[in-house]
Amino acid sequence: QKEVEQDPGPLSVPEGAIVSLNCTYSNSAFQYFMWYRQYSRKGPELLMYTYSSGNKEDGRFTAQVDKSSKYISLFIRDSQPSDSATYLCAMSSNLNDYKLSFGAGTTVTVRA
Amino acid sequence: NAGVTQTPKFRVLKTGQSMTLLCAQDMNHEYMYWYRQDPGMGLRLIHYSVGEGTTAKGEVPDGYNVSRLKKQNFLLGLESAAPSQTSVYFCASSYSIGQGSSGANVLTFGAGSRLTVL
Numbered sequence: 028q029k030e031v032e033q034d035p036g037p038l039s040v041p042e043g044a045i046v047s048l049n050c051t052y053s054n055s056a057f058q059y060f061m062w063y064r065q066y067s068r069k070g071p072e073l074l075m076y077t078y079s080s081g082n083k084e085d086g087r088f089t090a091q092v093d094k095s096s097k098y099i100s101l102f103i104r105d106s107q108p109s110d111s112a113t114y115l116c117a118m119s120s121n122l123n124d125y126k127l128s129f130g131a132g133t134t135v136t137v138r139a
Numbered sequence: 140n141a142g143v144t145q146t147p148k149f150r151v152l153k154t155g156q157s158m159t160l161l162c163a164q165d166m167n168h169e170y171m172y173w174y175r176q177d178p179g180m181g182l183r184l185i186h187y188s189v190g191e192g193t194t195a196k197g198e199v200p201d202g203y204n205v206s207r208l209k210k211q212n213f214l215l216g217l218e219s220a221a222p223s224q225t226s227v228y229f230c231a232s233s234y235s236i237g238q239g240s241s242g243a244n245v246l247t248f249g250a251g252s253r254l255t256v257l
Contacts, residue, residue: 033181059244063246068250069250070248070249070251072247073247076245115181115182126184127246130181131180
């Protein structure tokens with residue numbers, strides 16, 4: 028069983044819809060949770076990061092962490108065609124843990 | 140500011156051939172990594188380095204070697220390529236932002252190198 032599970036999709040939504048992405052994990056030591064966005068044929072780029080449980084909002088993006096359920100989510104409000112990409116969750120147990128554990132990524136297409 | 144640069148971007152090898160992927164970063168990051176990305180598998184860490192002259196094995200190191208002779212460069216070598224090494228390879232470098240509960244280890248990735256082994 029993988030340490031981080033992520034539904035690969037693909038997910039197709041109309042423009043303006045809310046996109047909901049999630050990951051589950053098995054390692055209770057994880058404390059730092061990140062979402063990376065990867066456009067086609069490009070490298071991943073950091074979108075958001077959160078520490079421990081709770082919510083974090085940045086514009087149209089909201090990240091949620093529920094450590095009790097070992098479940099993290101990313102919500103994209105008012106989705107745009109430019110949000111079409113693969114979204115990867117990543118996590119680590121401490122700030123100096125250089126070895127992030129990545130999910131497999133969910134591919135999202137936002138239809139105009 | 141180029142960030143992380145990988146060369147070559149594409150390469151086709153025959154089984155048994157050798158090659159080296161080059162990674163250069165201009166952000167003065169201490170930490171560098173090589174990942175491979177395969178469909179349905181996500182990013183898997185091959186080798187990483189926490190400083191000049193140091194390297195360590197990641198999740199899938201077999202068949203690969205690395206060197207970090209200079210802080211800004213991290214080389215990934217395949218001594219005898221196999222079809223199972225057909226993949227997209229990403230180099231990354233990282234720094235830590237914030238501290239304690241506000242911190243995170245932020246990776247900056249290159250654009251990737253697509254390798255096909257026939």
